[in-house]
Amino acid sequence: MKKGILQRISDSAVWRSIFRTGIPDTDLKRSMLIFNNFFLHIFPAKMKRHGLCFSFTFCLGGISCLLFIILTVTGILLMFLYTPSIERAYFDMQALALLFNGKILRNLHRWSAHGMVATVFFHMVRVFYTRSYRPPREFNWVVGIGLLVLTLALSYTGYLLPWDQLAYWGITVGTTIMTYTPFLGSYIRFFMLGADEVGHEALLRFYVLHCVVLPFFTGLLMAIHFWRVRKDGGISGPL
Amino acid sequence: MEEKKHPVFVKDPNKTYGLMEMVDGTSPMTEKRVEDTVETFPHYIILLTICTLAVTFILMIISLLFDAPLEELANPLVTPNPGKAPWYFTGIQELIHYTDKPVIPGIIIPICIVLWLFLIPYIDKKPGTKIGSFLNRIFIGGENRKVLLILFTAFIIGALIFTVIGALFRGENWNFVLPWK
Ligand code: HEM
Numbered sequence: 554m555k556k557g558i559l560q561r562i563s564d565s566a567v568w569r570s571i572f573r574t575g576i577p578d579t580d581l582k583r584s585m586l587i588f589n590n591f592f593l594h595i596f597p598a599k600m601k602r603h604g605l606c607f608s609f610t611f612c613l614g615g616i617s618c619l620l621f622i623i624l625t626v627t628g629i630l631l632m633f634l635y636t637p638s639i640e641r642a643y644f645d646m647q648a649l650a651l652l653f654n655g656k657i658l659r660n661l662h663r664w665s666a667h668g669m670v671a672t673v674f675f676h677m678v679r680v681f682y683t684r685s686y687r688p689p690r691e692f693n694w695v696v697g698i699g700l701l702v703l704t705l706a707l708s709y710t711g712y713l714l715p716w717d718q719l720a721y722w723g724i725t726v727g728t729t730i731m732t733y734t735p736f737l738g739s740y741i742r743f744f745m746l747g748a749d750e751v752g753h754e755a756l757l758r759f760y761v762l763h764c765v766v767l768p769f770f771t772g773l774l775m776a777i778h779f780w781r782v783r784k785d786g787g788i789s790g791p792l
Numbered sequence: 793m794e795e796k797k798h799p800v801f802v803k804d805p806n807k808t809y810g811l812m813e814m815v816d817g818t819s820p821m822t823e824k825r826v827e828d829t830v831e832t833f834p835h836y837i838i839l840l841t842i843c844t845l846a847v848t849f850i851l852m853i854i855s856l857l858f859d860a861p862l863e864e865l866a867n868p869l870v871t872p873n874p875g876k877a878p879w880y881f882t883g884i885q886e887l888i889h890y891t892d893k894p895v896i897p898g899i900i901i902p903i904c905i906v907l908w909l910f911l912i913p914y915i916d917k918k919p920g921t922k923i924g925s926f927l928n929r930i931f932i933g934g935e936n937r938k939v940l941l942i943l944f945t946a947f948i949i950g951a952l953i954f955t956v957i958g959a960l961f962r963g964e965n966w967n968f969v970l971p972w973k
Contacts, residue, residue: 583833593837599829600836612843619847643865650862660855668851670880681912681944684937691913698909705880712878721866722875730877730884733895750868 595779597787604788609683613676617704618775620669625768627662634658635714637760639753642716666708673704685789693781696774703771710763713756724751724759873964882958883951889966905947916940 562568563575574585584598603609634655635645649655677697680686686694713724728745732738747754782788803810830836864870877885887897916932919925933939963969 577833580831583831587832593833596832596836598832600832602828602830605830605836605839607839612839615840615843616847619844623848623851639866646862650859656859657852657855660858660860661851663860664854664858665851667879677909678948684916686913687916688913694913695910698906701909702906708880709878715862716866717861718863718866718870718872719861721868722872723878726875726877726885727881730881730888730894730898733898735895735899751866 595783597783601787601790603790609791610788611675611679613672613679617669617672617676618779620665620672621771621775623665624662624669627658627665628764628768630658631662632764637714637756639716639756642714642756646715646717666711669704670708673701677701683789683791687789689785690781690789693778693785696778696781700771700774700778703767703774707763707767707771710759710767713751713759714763716756721751724755874962874966876959876962879955879959882962883955884958886954886958886962889962912940912944 556564560576563572569575572586573589574582577583577586587593587596587598631649634649636642646659649659680694680697709724709727713720728742728751731741731745734741743749745755745758746752747758876882884897884902887901888894891897915928916937917928919928928934931939933941960971961968
């Protein structure tokens with residue numbers, strides 16, 4: 554029988570050097586395809602049929618993860634175009650809005666960020682109602698709450714960066730709430746802002762937190778979260 | 793039978809074990825409860841691809857249709873009325889509006905909620921002691937966790953309602969307004 558073009562490519566030495574497995578026409582090859590691939594090997598070779606039910610997870614954790622990836626990519630691109638200084642930040646944003654690509658880039662980053670706050674919250678709601686936090690998954694719930702707090706912090710620190718009225722007063726209102734803390738209130742606010750008022754110091758702090766510190770810890774906790782999902786035996790069963 | 797004439801597997805007389813049976817199946821799993829599993833490829837990978845493309849596509853459409861807001865340059869001398877926190881904190885702002893002790897909705901309630909969320913998996917457990925089962929009945933409501941369900945549902949609905957009111961239904965001086973007017 555004559556070999557098809559696909560068959561030939563997937564039999565070629567170059568293809569095999571990269572992907573090892575040929576056309577996955579047996580269950581063995583299908584498993585090999587998963588665990589011989591760097592990106593796929595975080596998945597098990599087989600999954601519970603039940604875990605794939607859309608109506609059980611609504612894919613909310615997965616969508617949160619996807620939004621985080623989109624945010625990372627668009628965020629890095631935005632970093633090439635943005636200067637964290639009160640003289641330039643706002644005008645960089647304005648310049649971005651003049652270009653179609655720049656506008657789309659910023660819109661994608663903004664709407665994904667809002668979306669992620671929502672999907673992470675509803676992911677928590679789903680996990681609660683399916684009672685998936687029960688042993689052995691207690692700790693993964695704790696990691697999850699950490700991720701919820703980090704997601705809010707990421708969104709909040711990003712809110713200041715455009716340095717427009719919305720940003721400035723959003724952060725002023727938010728950090729004023731912190732001053733209501735008994736005894737420590739004004740110290741906490743000073744620590745957050747690096748000054749008594751929202752200004753250059755606050756912008757720099759929020760920028761470093763938003764672009765380096767918080768994404769790092771979010772990525773770390775996400776790695777632990779996914780690792781635990783597998784160590785705890787995959788998606789929990791029905792109630 | 794066929795096997796009698798041409799035995800496929802001859803039992804070695806020196807061995808205490810032998811191949812008993814050939815079973816049709818696609819999994820090498822042994823001595824384990826049969827789980828209802830499917831191959832990750834293609835079942836999950838297809839789902840993953842569709843979901844990824846759909847979400848990305850929807851985000852693209854939203855980003856084409858709606859521009860991220862950019863107001864005037866930040867100006868410490870011009871206070872907008874009302875000054876609003878980002879939408880996910882307007883629920884707290886709304887609660888602060890009801891009281892003259894802002895420390896309660898602003899600090900104490902959020903901290904308590906986060907602590908309570910952290911603790912949920914550790915309080916909703918099979919109680920081991922008498923005190924444990926007493927506390928369980930009060931804070932969880934027994935095996936079907938009635939109390940916890942009510943508390944959590946109240947938290948979710950409360951958070952949604954106050955957030956929506958704070959974000960959309962509050963205008964100048966935090967007075968009630970209708971967003972479509
Ligand atoms: C950045 C935020 C988060 C990401 C990216 C994320 C991602 C995921 C993913 C992909 C799964 C697999 C199942 C699914 O998609 O539903 C999962 C499961 C889980 N998540 Fe999250 N998650 C996040 C936040 C949270 C939060 C806030 C909680 C709860 C407080 C949480 C608790 C759990 C638990 C307990 C499981 C196991 C569920 C089960 O076995 O049914 N996660 N997470």
